[in-house]
Every structure is written in structure tokens, then in C-alpha cells.
Amino acid sequence: MSRDAFQRSLFLPSGGLVWHARALRFRSGWKDYMLALANWLQSWQHDRKDLLLLGPSAGWCLDPRWLTPYRTLVAVDLDPLAPVLFRLRHGLEMHKHQVRMQWHAIDALENLEMLLHRHPSHAVLFCNLLGQHIVHSKSVERTMTVLGRLKHQLRGRAWASFHDCLSRPWTRAESWPSAFVLEGNHGSLDIAERAGVSGTWEEHLTTDVFPAGVRKHYFPWLITSSRMHIIEAGAVGG
Numbered sequence: 001m002s003r004d005a006f007q008r009s010l011f012l013p014s015g016g017l018v019w020h021a022r023a024l025r026f027r028s029g030w031k032d033y034m035l036a037l038a039n040w041l042q043s044w045q046h047d048r049k050d051l052l053l054l055g056p057s058a059g060w061c062l063d064p065r066w067l068t069p070y071r072t073l074v075a076v077d078l079d080p081l082a083p084v085l086f087r088l089r090h091g092l093e094m095h096k097h098q099v100r101m102q103w104h105a106i107d108a109l110e111n112l113e114m115l116l117h118r119h120p121s122h123a124v125l126f127c128n129l130l131g132q133h134i135v136h137s138k139s140v141e142r143t144m145t146v147l148g149r150l151k152h153q154l155r156g157r158a159w160a161s162f163h164d165c166l167s168r169p170w171t172r173a174e175s176w177p178s179a180f181v182l183e184g185n186h187g188s189l190d191i192a193e194r195a196g197v198s199g200t201w202e203e204h205l206t207t208d209v210f211p212a213g214v215r216k217h218y219f220p221w222l223i224t225s226s227r228m229h230i231i232e233a234g235a236v237g238g
């Protein structure tokens with residue numbers, strides 16, 4: 001990687017130094033979110049021994065124990081700091097359980113076909129990356145195309161994703177959004193209404209990610225002291 005490309009990748013809109021600083025500063029307030037995420041991940045049942053982990057960053061939000069049953073993890077993240085920080089956070093548990101790991105600093109969505117071809121028996125987990133696509137691409141059309149085709153590219157795989165669905169500024173005086181489960185297709189207005197919080201939400205264009213019939217879990221994440229996200233999580237195949 002050239003020096004310029006390296007420096008650019010440290011300041012990605014959804015990763016890099018800003019994300020790590022944010023995680024270190026606010027993570028103590030993420031306990032409820034991390035617990036909801038850990039419970040949902042535990043409920044993802046499939047028979048694969050290997051996992052493609054797309055956009056895991058340092059795994060700040062992932063429960064180290066959840067990773068240990070895997071034989072190999074193939075992690076893909078644009079952030080050049082991710083492997084070192086991931087090792088700091090998860091290395092001990094992974095070493096204890098002899099989980100092998102390899103990293104690729106490439107675009108996981110642009111290279112998805114190649115990754116699936118090279119790793120035909122791996123389950124796939126998108127780690128809070130799909131809702132960031134609009135931030136990177138700045139094109140609604142492009143984002144809808146890339147996210148809308150995933151379910152076809154991943155046909156026949158055990159795959160899952162948790163991602164930003166809605167977000168908006170937040171004050172402590174407001175009521176806390178509900179966690180809930182939905183089946184079938186629901187637009188963002190519907191989802192905001194189920195969360196029980198009014199106001200103008202920013203959409204992350206993820207409502208067409210999963211095939212019809214997938215059970216989707218929604219839970220709140222106060223990512224900073226003044227910004228609330230509603231996370232959508234779903235799993236396909238098993």
C-alpha cells in the first residue's frame with residue numbers, strides 16, 4: 001500500500017482512527033448494545049467451522065467468546081490498524097482456542113464474489129459495515145444496487161449481518177427506543193414507529209438487504225452521548 005493510501009485508510013468515514021478513538025471513549029456506555037448483539041450472535045445457528053468476517057475492525061463490539069468455536073477466521077477490513085487492534089482485544093482467547101486468522105485490507109463488497117469463490121465453505125458475517133456503504137459511496141443509487149444484490153450473491157450460504165438501519169441526534173431527555181423483532185418487509189417509517197421514538201431519522205438504506213421472510217432483530221445503540229442508532233440484525237441459511 002502506498003503511503004498516501006495508508007494515510008487515507010486511517011481516516012475512513014466508517015473506520016480508522018476516528019472509529020477506534022470513539023470506541024475507546026464511549027464503549028463503557030455500549031454494554032446494553034453489546035449484550036443484545038452477543039445474544040443475537042449466539043442465536044445464529046449454522047454448521048460451518050470457518051467464518052468470513054467482513055468489516056470487523058478491532059472487534060470492539062464483538063464478544064471474544066463468540067469467536068472461539070471457529071477453526072479459521074478470514075477478516076476483511078480496509079482499515080490497516082484493524083489487525084493489530086483486533087489481536088490486542090481478541091488475541092488471547094483466540095490463541096487459547098487455536099483459532100487461525102488471516103486478514104485482507106481490501107474492499108469486502110467490491111471483492112465479494114472473489115472472497116466467496118476462494119472460501120466456498122465459510123459462513124459470512126457482515127460486522128456493521130452495510131449501513132456504512134452510503135457514507136462511503138455518497139450515491140443512493142449505487143448503495144441500493146450494492147446492498148440489494150447481496151442476497152442473490154450469497155444464495156446458498158449461511159450468512160448474517162448486523163448494521164445501522166436508522167440514526168439520529170439524541171438527547172438524554174428523550175425516551176429510550178424499544179428493541180423488537182420483525183418478519184417480512186418493513187420500511188424505515190415502520191421501523192422508527194416500532195422503536196417508539198418520533199423525530200427525523202437518517203436512513204442507512206439497508207431495508208432491502210435480507211431476503212423476504214427473514215426474522216430481523218432491532219436494538220438501540222447510543223453510539224456517542226448525542227447520537228442514537230437503531231441496529232438491524234438478521235441471519236440467512238444455516
Ligand SMILES: C[S@@+](CC[C@H](N)C(=O)[O-])C[C@H]1O[C@@H](n2cnc3c(N)ncnc32)[C@H](O)[C@@H]1O
Binds near residue numbers: 016055056078109132
Ligand atoms: C463501524 S466499524 C465496525 C465495527 C466492528 N463491528 C467492531 O466491533 O469494532 C465498520 C468497519 O468496516 C470497515 N469497512 C467499511 N466498509 C468496508 C468495505 N467496503 N470493505 C471492507 N471494510 C469496510 C471499516 O474500515 C470499519 O473498520
